[in-house]
Amino acid sequence: MQVADNQSMLNPTADPIVAITTAPGxxxxxxxxxxGRRLGPLVEAICGRALTPRLATYGPFRDAEGDAIDQGLGLYFPGPHSYTGEDVLELQAHGGPVVLQLLMQRCLQAAAEQDAATGAARLPRLRLARPGxxxxxxxxxxxxxxxxxxxVMDLIDASTESAARSASRSLAGAFSQEIHHxxxxxxxxxxxxxxxLDFPEEEIDILTTHGVAGRLAELEHTLTAVQSKARQGALLREGIKVVIAGQPNAGKSSLLNSLAGAELAIVTPIAGTTRDVVQQTIQIEGVxxxxxxxxxxxxSSDEVERLGIERAWAHIASADAVLFLHDLTRADLPEYAAxxxxxxxxMAEKVPGSVPVIHLWNKSDVAxxxxxxxGAIALSARTGxxxxxxxxxxxxxxGWQAGAGEGVFIARERHLQALARAASHLGVAAEHLAGPAPMLDLLAEELRLTQNALSEITGEFSADDLLGVIFSRFCIGK
Incomplete structure (x- = not known):
């Protein structure tokens, strides 16, 4: 992999890091x-002996006095053949919080020991790892x-099987391969x-002989296909915020329960039963x-209900889709219609025009x-x-495409933005080429900008502050 020009490789003398990598509890x-680098002495201090690389070794993990903190498996991966590319030591112990804290403190203690004879550090100094x-x-x-x-983090955070499989494809390099292509x-x-541009005197029409226009069109077509996959992957990662709205007693809570397949919300014939937002994540075709x-x-004059209604409007305004639920049994009542x-x-004033509002007419089993x-849908939240x-x-x-889960890779909003910029630059490049007198210098610049936008996705050209934001959102130990 080519590493970003504005990023330096880790200093070989960088501090080693340690963390509990399993979830709390x-x-x-x-x-x-x-x-870290040169972890051999640390391995011996904790495990009491050197470990065979990439071979699980069972034995005691010892404290400073040589007593066993716990019995478990030690795994040693010398760099560069490890997850981080450095030496990696994993201590697999019983999963009690106190045991793991004792092990981590022992690692920090062992790394801080000094050679009494020379005053030189015998072991590399550890520090606690930052998130990610x-x-x-x-x-x-x-x-x-x-x-x-x-x-990696998308796989951990995946909320559906399709999202997990898509994240796994991205981790295996499927998305990156598309970008590299x-x-x-x-x-x-x-x-x-x-x-x-460099050899105009050759008088060779490279644009024609090498089919530059055809190649550019092919790149545009390929980029459009990648954008489509990325949008599907973003849906799998982020999900869709769907707000159920409507008048009291329209059946909103019953609809939530029917969609979720569980009695999540209280359902009564009393108007105003739901006073706060009840949320549940479900999935449809993996989305x-x-x-x-x-x-x-x-x-409403009820203060608590009024606050609930204010929250309802706030969620409606930020929704990805709104389900406007109507009551068929009251449709003919003038006051209800008004x-x-x-x-x-x-709703038309608060909801952006790009957000779909689906009108649902409930209680079709009665009316x-x-x-x-x-365009309206008749349904019965009671019967399904x-x-x-x-x-x-x-x-x-x-925008979900039927059957799109197969072959989709996970994607984030920053990926979509980078792809959109790349598509924009590629479109401008096509315009420069299509003119009666192709402006090759401008065409070359737009192609360079296209490449830079794509390279931001894989990290060849990424600002250091962006990297800081991305990795700070990881969990500690990953």
Whole structure:
């Protein structure tokens, strides 16, 4: 992997780092991980002997007096053949919080011991790892590119099976391979353009003989396909915020319970039962949906209910999709229709035009055959009728493609933005080429900017402050 020009490789004398890598709490197994240079003396101090590389060795982990803190497995991976590219020691012990803390403190203590005879440090000095520092070192040492490094945390955070599989593809390099393929094509195209600029006296029409226009069009087509996959991957990673809204007693809580398949929200015939937001994450074809049941929208003198309604409007304004639930059994009542019209007007003012509002007419099991507005969905939250149509409509309005889960790699918002910039520069390049007198110098510059935008995804050209933000969001020990 090519490492970013503005990033230096880790200093060979950099401090080793240590952290508990398993989740807080009690468990069958807990792991303490150390990464650094020349960890051999530290291995012997903790395990009482040298360990055979990449071979699990069972034995005691000893304190300063030689007594056993615990019995477990020691694994030693000499660099560069390790996760971080440095020497890595993993101590797999019983998963009690106190045991793991004792082990970590023993590692720090052993690393700080001094040679009494010479005053020189016998062992490398350890410090506690920052969030994401193990993976950051893997990136800086060329073991992972930036897209793969981000996929590590995406795999941990995956909320559905499809999201986990997509993150695994990105970690294995599927996304990076797509970017490298595009970058290779750009480099070849830039070479042709630069050759034309450097040797104009040759009078060779490189643009024609090498099919530059065709190559550029092919790159645009490939980039469009990568953007489509990335958008699907972003949906799998981020999920969709879906807000259920409507008047009291329209069946919003019943709809949430039906979608979730569990009794999450209290359902009563009393108006104003739901006073705060109830949220549940469900999945449709592997896409996470964060569904929020909100307070019924109406004028209220009750202070608690009024605060719940304010929160409801705040969530509606920030939704990715809104389910506007209507009551078929009250559709003919003038006062109900008038209040629905007021809510629709307010919703049009608060919800961005790009956010879809799906109109649902509930209680179709009671008011069967009622006429509905065009595009509306009749359903029964009680019986489940119409829910399948609603699920498919949700996937449709947010841009999910049926069967897209296969082959999709996980993606983040910054990836989408980088791809959009690359597409923009490539489009401008095509315009420079299509003119009656192709402006090759401007074309070459746009191709360079396209390559830079793509390289931000894998980390070849990434600002140090961006790296700091990315890795600071990792958990400690990863």
């Amino acid at each position: 009690r468990g069958a197994v807990g792991i303490v991980r150390i990464s 520092e193990f993976t950051e070192r893997a990136f800086l040492n060329g073991k992972l590119d930036l897209a793969q490094a981000e996929a 595009l970058t290779d094509g750009l480099i070849n195209l830039r070479m042709l353009i630069e050759a034309t 996470p949906l964060h569904v929020l049941d909100t307070a019924g929208l109406r004028e 209040e629905d019209a007021v809510i629709s007007k307010t 069967a055959g009622a006429a509905l507005p065009e 009728a119409g829910l399948d149509e609603l699920r498919q409509r949700l996937l449709q309005v947010v």
